[in-house]
Amino acid sequence: MKTAKLASLAKVVRSKNAGVDKITFDIIFADRGTYERAVRSGAITRAAVARLYGIPEARISDFVTFDPACAIKFTLYRDRPSGSPGDPDIFGAQQYAPLLDLEVPID
Amino acid sequence: MTGKTLRFLVPNGHLGFAPLQPRSFELGVAARPDFIVSDSGSDDIGPGPLGSDACASPQEWQRHDLEHILLACRTLGVPMLIGSAGDTGANSRVDLYVEMIREIAARHRLAPFRLGYFYSEVSPELVRERIEAGERVAGLNGRADLTLEDLARTDRIVALAGIHPYNTLLDMGADVIIGGRSSDLAICAGPAVRAGFPDALAYYLGKVLECASFCAEPYGAKESVIGEISMEDVKVTAMHPDQRCTVASVAAHAMYERATPFVEHALGGELDMRHCRYEQFDPRTTRITGPKWRPAAELRVKLEGAGKVGERYIGIAGVRDPYTIANIDRVIEWARRAVEARCGRTGYELHYQVFGRNGVMGDLEPVRTPAHELGIVVHGVAPDRATAEEVCMIGTRQLFYARLPDVKGTAGGVAFPLDEVVRASAAYRWTVNHTLRVRDPLELFPLRLVDVGAPTETAGRR
Numbered sequence: 001m002k003t004a005k006l007a008s009l010a011k012v013v014r015s016k017n018a019g020v021d022k023i024t025f026d027i028i029f030a031d032r033g034t035y036e037r038a039v040r041s042g043a044i045t046r047a048a049v050a051r052l053y054g055i056p057e058a059r060i061s062d063f064v065t066f067d068p069a070c071a072i073k074f075t076l077y078r079d080r081p082s083g084s085p086g087d088p089d090i091f092g093a094q095q096y097a098p099l100l101d102l103e104v105p106i107d
Numbered sequence: 108m109t110g111k112t113l114r115f116l117v118p119n120g121h122l123g124f125a126p127l128q129p130r131s132f133e134l135g136v137a138a139r140p141d142f143i144v145s146d147s148g149s150d151d152i153g154p155g156p157l158g159s160d161a162c163a164s165p166q167e168w169q170r171h172d173l174e175h176i177l178l179a180c181r182t183l184g185v186p187m188l189i190g191s192a193g194d195t196g197a198n199s200r201v202d203l204y205v206e207m208i209r210e211i212a213a214r215h216r217l218a219p220f221r222l223g224y225f226y227s228e229v230s231p232e233l234v235r236e237r238i239e240a241g242e243r244v245a246g247l248n249g250r251a252d253l254t255l256e257d258l259a260r261t262d263r264i265v266a267l268a269g270i271h272p273y274n275t276l277l278d279m280g281a282d283v284i285i286g287g288r289s290s291d292l293a294i295c296a297g298p299a300v301r302a303g304f305p306d307a308l309a310y311y312l313g314k315v316l317e318c319a320s321f322c323a324e325p326y327g328a329k330e331s332v333i334g335e336i337s338m339e340d341v342k343v344t345a346m347h348p349d350q351r352c353t354v355a356s357v358a359a360h361a362m363y364e365r366a367t368p369f370v371e372h373a374l375g376g377e378l379d380m381r382h383c384r385y386e387q388f389d390p391r392t393t394r395i396t397g398p399k400w401r402p403a404a405e406l407r408v409k410l411e412g413a414g415k416v417g418e419r420y421i422g423i424a425g426v427r428d429p430y431t432i433a434n435i436d437r438v439i440e441w442a443r444r445a446v447e448a449r450c451g452r453t454g455y456e457l458h459y460q461v462f463g464r465n466g467v468m469g470d471l472e473p474v475r476t477p478a479h480e481l482g483i484v485v486h487g488v489a490p491d492r493a494t495a496e497e498v499c500m501i502g503t504r505q506l507f508y509a510r511l512p513d514v515k516g517t518a519g520g521v522a523f524p525l526d527e528v529v530r531a532s533a534a535y536r537w538t539v540n541h542t543l544r545v546r547d548p549l550e551l552f553p554l555r556l557v558d559v560g561a562p563t564e565t566a567g568r569r
Contacts, residue, residue: 004369011379012359012372016363017150018362018364018366019152019246019247019366019367020154020411020540021151021247021248021249021250021540022248022366022538024362024364024366026161026362026363026366027357028355028359052252052296052473053469053471053473054470054473055471058444061248061249061366062366062367062567063389064367064369065366066358066361066368066369068354068355068356068358068383068385069355069359069361069362069368070355071112071359071368073362073367075366075367076471077249078250079469079470080536081154081536081537082150082153082533082537083152083153083155083535083536083537084153084154084416084536085416085417085456085488085534085536086456086458086460086486087488088219088460088466088467088468088469088543089467089468089556090152090153091151092150094467095471096470097396097468098468098471098472098473098474098492102388
């Protein structure tokens with residue numbers, strides 16, 4: 001089966017704080033066709049994200065598809081509130097990078 | 108009220124954090140809006156500013172934006188609303204903005220106007236009494252209910268106001284309002300609700316405009332947008348000539364910095380955006396219909412609180428030896444033991460951030476192969492400055508002396524770009540992210556109204 005990296009399919013892949021206890025991830029596609037194929041592929045799911053980040057699924061508070069924006073969105077609980085001593089990313093802005101290499105079936 | 112509309116100009120989504128862009132703002136002012144509003148708060152900046160009662164933004168940029176907005180509003184004769192003054196919305200930040208408004212008005216010899224403001228701080232004492240009386244201070248985002256221990260670790264608490272203090276101050280005749288901490292959407296939703304527009308559209312208007320041009324494309328922050336509400340819809344238009352509010356950009360904004368794109372909470376209810384419909388109205392304008400507003404059965408106000416963990420020093424070390432890189436955990440363990448031998452096991456925090464391995468993502472990092480060189484940032488935190496410095500110094504310098512059995516380089520195990528540790532800002536923690544029941548949506552938010560520019564100022568109270 002032919003696959004493509006998510007970085008080549010999505011227009012936006014980003015992460016950011018959602019309040020002080022969560023980090024949220026947005027994967028936005030430029031067109032509806034690519035978005036729908038990515039959703040149908042089954043490669044981007046709660047389980048796949050948990051596996052990629054090495055976390056239990058219970059740490060994912062929300063996982064939704066959002067048709068009006070052609071987007072897949074999920075949110076993680078932080079291991080400590082943003083900006084606490086030892087938090088490496090106060091804004092949560094650099095946590096999306098592993099998603100870029102996710103292989104998505106495109107047939 | 109068929110045919111009636113209200114138009115809001117929003118030049119900045121976090122006033123002061125970076126200055127507004129004057130060109131699109133002037134285009135927005137020329138369109139003669141009914142209100143100019145901007146929120147100035149964020150909890151993105153970490154717990155430090157709230158805990159230490161400081162701003163994250165430079166005063167020069169705050170004054171810059173307040174001056175642009177105040178002069179435009181007084182020229183047009185329309186109200187100005189600023190939410191969550193000075194990043195945190197703490198009382199001292201409200202006073203700071205009030206002082207800036209007076210100073211700008213005096214410098215420009217503005218004709219007299221009425222300045223309303225309100226405070227949002229909640230004393231930890233009040234929260235303690237409520238907990239002791241058996242009241243639940245309910246945790247958000249998976250947190251347990253607030254305990255007296257959490258409270259003892261808290262230096263400052265602010266409550267997030269809804270639309271109510273803004274609307275009451277408008278009723279009292281305020282021309283300019285400086286708000287304490289409040290929900291981002293309150294500054295647009297308030298006047299729209301007050302004018303009789305449907306709650307659902309009013310709150311949606313506030314939500315979509317909260318970050319100014321973040322609802323437009325291509326990406327460009329701090330540009331002005333105008334939102335218009337009618338009895339039937341909301342329309343948002345980008346003011347920068349090269350930006351457009353598209354179906355995709357407006358819909359995508361609902362996701363930004365939120366756990367879900369479907370629901371937004373505020374004091375008094377929640378906005379449901381599941382059934383929003385988006386249409387391209389003209390090349391730069393998107394029209395939205397279909398949001399819903401569900402009033403809350405019980406009024407619960409969100410509290411944010413921060414407390415000091417301690418004074419903080421940081422040290423920096425580099426590693427290039429591949430054997431040392433492969434055994435970096437043993438090196439760090441050596442240094443931790445040395446700190447324990449001197450300072451004990453508790454009473455401080457010592458964190459090692461290892462760039463080149465997982466310095467950015469910590470435990471979320473899936474890549475297990477380290478780079479050819481590592482950079483280690485050592486964070487030492489303790490109640491007093493001397494201990495923090497000592498913890499950090501031992502924790503950094505002992506990386507140099509770690510004893511690995513097969514290391515070839517026996518003259519020093521790490522590289523130091525500085526042979527010292529550096530004092531950083533004090534460390535704080537978000538200790539409160541909870542909700543408190545209130546009877547009256549105004550009860551935690553004392554209001555003030557003063558005349559500015561008049562020979563004598565009379566203070567008023569609700």
